[in-house]
Amino acid sequence: MTVELAASHGRRPEVVVPENSPLTIRGLTVSYGHKPAVFSVDMTVMPGAMTAIIGPNGAGKSTLLKAALGIAKPLSGQVRVFGKPLDRQRARVAYVPQRASVDWDFPTRVIDVVVMGLYRQLGLLGRLRASHRARAMECLDRVGMTDFADRQIGQLSGGQQQRVFLARALAQDADLYLLDEPFAGVDAATEKAIIGVLKSLRAEGRTVVAVHHDLATVRDYFDNVFLINAAKVAEGPVDTTFTAENLQAAYGGRLATAQVDQLAQVLA
């Protein structure tokens, strides 16, 4: 693994885009100041599958996602979405940011947030029609939040806020869903609801990539893993790649003993 990585440093990587990969990243480096958060990363996401991006805190998981979405500006490297540059494929990509990234006292209702997902259909001046509202309610229904449609977003619990963000992404009707820590700090009911929705997206042939922090659930929830610690550590199916050696390589000494014990049970 490490040998392969070392070999790819420095030279300009060939852009070989697999025909149907929803997201291909080649030689991506993103840096805040002079410390690269993501360093020379290659990634090939498998279509119609669920991929977990895992790694220790500060390993560049969210940055990788943001660079893939064009929010964080890369120093070098290329991102291809369904084989084409991102700007021509925006409509096919949906993003679920971290809950903490917005001010929940913002004057808006749950339904208004979901309607933001319909921005492309509404345009600058389009009127919000009953069909738009119905579509938004449908998305709220998928995450079990129809009863909350008219509540102010500040009245929601953390898990409910997360589900509203997911509903907004669902409204986009995208083919590739990128989620940043969708299970962080949510209640069990929300976790169940979210994983149910993600699995149904996969069943519809859509692709899901999520930054994930809970190593204990990786096996149950995901098909593929992508281990990162600034540089890529490993990438592949959970069965062959989510191994103790790879985790050790990604986390180094930073994996708490409790986590190691927990993992030993899961991996046994």
Next chain:
Amino acid sequence: MIRDALLLQLGYNATLVAIGATLLGVAAGVTGTFLFLRKRALVSDAISHATLPGVCLAFIVMVALGGDGRNLVGLLLGSALSAWVGLLCLTWIVRNTRLAEDAAIGAVLSVFFGLGIVLLTVIQTMSSGRQAGLESFLLGATAGMLWADAMVIATGGALTLLLILLLRRPMTMVAFDPEYAAARGLPVTWIDLAMMGLVMAVTVVGLKIVGLILIVALLIIPAVTARFWTERSDRVVLLSGLLGGLSCYVGAALSASAPNLPTGPIIVLVSFGFFAVSLFLAPSRGVLAAVLRHFRFQRRVHLRQGLLALAQGQPIYERLTNRLLRRAGLVRPDGVATDKGRARAAKALRDERRWQVIRADQAYEAAAALYDGLRDIETVLTSDQIAEVDRTIGGPRGVPA
């Protein structure tokens, strides 16, 4: 006199000022809301102070070219230009240095304003500068307002409103969740710049009436006032426009009703009046409502705890609890529950059990989220649902004989 002023009976100039000010107020209120929602209200202060060097330079240039230095359109163009330069400086500092926005605002504001004051002094010494009256741009001066000036203000205000109508959706999205907006492919930097450009337009147009020092009040106060009354961003925008227009109209009328009342400052005080009223009296976010809510909540907690204690035959030590129970006729003065008290206590205990059931059941999530230990269960569930819950609980329990 004030009645005459409000009904526009004080003559040509006063009427012109009142109408111009109202249009400005609407444009400022609407534009300021987006600034406020984006949490960048103070940027407007830097923009407004950065107009001064432009006003002075425009005057100097126009005089040097042999024209009338006091031409309003020329002065406003100059102010817009230097405000734009100030805004670019601010944006550059925030992007390319480690300075936070507040520090950058302080730096830009003071340097541009200082430069403006120096230029103002230079103009004072120029032969044609004595009657320039450029100081009036600091605090506004409406006494000599012309029909043409009013038209400039009206056109600027109308254009601003039109642009906002066009940009309201992307601006709201960027204000709420800039990262999501960027992920959707919205040009966040450009939308922010457009918003600042609109703020600049309002500032420039408002120089004549309220002046550059107080224009920030017109941008911010109506928006924060409107926020007290509604939880929806589109309504905050509308209400803020209304409040801005109303404040300016009333302020202009008041200042016309007596000699030597400065228009700009009076307008600001009127809009502060609306703010103060909202701060105290707004239904859910106001101070008074919060205090009342706290006391009402405290009483309901005591009453509920008292009823649960009665139901379970526990002694009650809290004086407030006892007083509330007695006043409601639920216990006798000697502390023994009345019939009504026993019935209510049994109901309270049963409701508590019902809440336990619905809070454990995901199907009732929306109702369960309203649980605060007090709410009557009938207000969140239908009688059918309650019957359903009761079936899982079984017969009455825990009611003292």
